[in-house]
Amino acid sequence: MKMISKISKIVLALTLVGSSVFAQSIADAKKAIDAEQFQKAKSMLKNLTVTQPTKDENFFYLGWVYILQEYPDSAKTNFQKGIAVNPKSALNYAGLGAAAFLDKDRATATTNFNQAVALAGKDSKPYLYVGEAYLLNDVDGKVPAADANAAIAVLTKGKTVNPKDAEILVALGDALRTQSKNTEALSNYQSALELDPKLAHAKVATGVIWKYANNFESSENEFKAALAIDPNYGPAYREWAETDIRWALSDPKMASAKVKEGADNYRKYLSLTDLSVESRLRYADFLLYAGDYKTLQTEAQALSSAANGNLKVYRYLGYAGYENKDYPAGLTAMNTWITKADPKRIIPRDYVYLGRLQLASKQDSLGVASLRKAIDVDTTQVDVYPEIAKALYGQKKYAEAGDAYHVFTQKGRNVKLLDHFYEGVSYYFYVSYNDKIPNADAYIAKADSAFSYVTQKAPSDPNAYLYRARVNELKDKDRNNIVGYAKPFYEKYIETTNAKGGTPTDKVKKELAEAYVYLATFAEFKEKDSAKTLENYTKARDNDPTNKQVVAYFARKGGGAGKAK
Known part of the structure; x- marks a missing residue:
């Protein structure tokens, strides 16, 4: 693949440049983190922890890079080193809380967040990173309300401590945005830009608001404004690429042009990062979002052979294998991911794809069990019920199939009349194929109710x-x-x-x-x-x-x- 070859060459070039060229300061490291140049930032910060081993903030920012890359164990190690250097390091307690939060250990996270705030004094940065930690569970622009409200509360306190901390204002805007409080979010982004007109991050964040409002022209204008501030600000191209795909999905007339533009913008983003495995994994996320499963499978296969590979590539290989109907390869990959990854990294959608692959491989009982596991892990995954129902129906387990359809028709997000119809058919077959059912009248009533609904609507x-x-x-x-x-x-x-x-x-x-x-x-x-x-x-x-x-x-x-x- 040409792109992979280019990636290899750029990575080699970056290696030859050598870390000595980069300015060795916290300010430059933070700039690299903001630009999502994580390998560059780590190189700087590792050097700083050696040359300035008594500065606890060096260990914090190195740990924070690992947080952003979802390596909580490595992050925790560095935060603990920072506390060893300074037992009253509020930043590193905020970091320990973030690591615990990623590990889904809410009690430990809360304890460390409270300690960070207690030690912060007049320093607003611990408030910033506690707030940022609460926003780590962002899924397509949304964060659970309880986490977002906790972030808003602590960031508001940080804003009181230092009203002129532009980073606090941007983070507060991000937290408000996840709850669709867009007017308040925009106000904070604008205030941040008034304090620091060269804050490209605030422009990008404003563009993201317009993206989720499907105001794509305004969104693009904000990304262009961010790039006018800093032509090498990679996150602007990444968000622009993701906006292009959302635009393509929303407007079929623009689909072809926007998919191409999105791919071009993402390539620009990659060229401006350090092209680490993590950057390429984010590209894989983009391909998944874009629905480009053929390219995703190719990219994931290349990543799986990298010397410093990440187990996460097997998730992508599993998803792509299913979507590309390469079921044997997909099932092998998903089984590798499920069995070898840290259980905390497994998400409900992983069980959904495992179940789909098992069903496609005629492993019906295992497939149904995996789909049910997805629901056990996250009860909001109601949209997998039709897949469960279809599998149970194929196994002639009609009562269970009817029950699965019933849950979906009552709680699903995209319920069709056909789902109500199959609910009724499943219950009907259960009664008609079984002579001795003690509660047959109850199932007859359920079937009749389902068909009655269909006749009313059609x-x-x-x-x-x-x-x-x-x-x-x-x-x-x-x-x-x-x-x-x-x-x-x-x-x-x-x-x-x-x-x-x-x-x-x-x-x-x-x-x-x-x-x-x-x-x-x-x-x-x-x-x-x-x-x-x-x-x-x-x-x-x-x-x-x-x-x-x-x-x-x-x-x-x-x-x-x-x-x-």
Whole structure:
């Protein structure tokens, strides 16, 4: 792959430049961190921890780079070194809290955050990084409300400590933005720019607000403004690329142009970073977001062979394997990721893809278990219920399939009428294929309710009427004492089918025959109306002369199925 070759060359060039060229100061290291040049920042900071081993902030910022790269253990090691140098290092306690937060150890995180704030005094930076830590669980621009509110609270205190800390204002804007408090967020970004007009980060953050509001032109203008401040500010190109993809997904007319522009902008971002494994992993995230699974698989395969590889590449190989229908490779990769990665790094979507790959590999029981695991880990993953239901339906576990569809129809985000329909079909099959069910009436009621919903929403569609009729027919257990529960629904099926016009298919003809046979049976045994019985059996015969009940009826009449006497 040409891109990988270029990456290798640039990495080599960076290596040859040597760390001695870079200015060895905290200010320059922080600038590199902000520009997402993490390898460069680490090189500087490792050098500073050697040349200035008594400065606790050197260890903090080195640890913070590891936090941003999601290596909490390495981060924790450096924060502890910072505390060893200065037991009252508020920054490093904030760092320990962040590491615990990444490890999902909320109690330890809170203890360390409180200690950081207690030691901060008039220094606003510990407040900044406690606030930033609470925002680490950002998923597509959203953070759990409790975490965002905690960030807002501590950053507001930091703002009080130092109203002129522009970084605090940007972080506060970020926290507010995750809760869609965009007006307040914009106010903080503007205040930050008034303090520091060259703060490219604030311009980019403003652009992100417009991105999530789907105001793409305004978003692009902010990214261009950030690049006018600093033409080499990589995060502006990254956010611009992600905005391009969101634009492409929102506007089909712009899709082709914006996907191409997005790829170009991301390549610019990569060229401005240090092209570390972590930067390329972020590129993989972009490809995943863009839905470019073929390129994702190629890039992940290249990353998997890198000497300093990261297990996370197996997640991408698993996802791409499924989407590219390379199921054996995908399943092997996902099993590697699930079994070897730190359990804290496993996310619900990993179990979703593992389940999908298992189902695609005919490992149905394992697949259903994995999809259920995704829901156990995160109850909001309701959109996997149709996949669970479909697998259970294929295994003829109809009651469980119906229950899965029911949960989805009640709680899902993108529920279709077809989901309600299959809910009803699943319950219907459960009762109709099992003679001895102690609570059959309850399942009949569930099926009837599902089909009733479909007929209300799509009153001209015959299919739900047919199945509602079949379900209600199950209530008439004694043909000699027929009530006729199914009668109005078979009549509605006939009405809506005939209203469609045209020549019915062979399948529809058989279904029409079924409906007329039921009406004939009702007329014969309930209404005692022989003329109506003959009329309905005749209509049934016109649609399907091979119907067994039709054949039996006309045989009783002595004329066979072909002629009545």
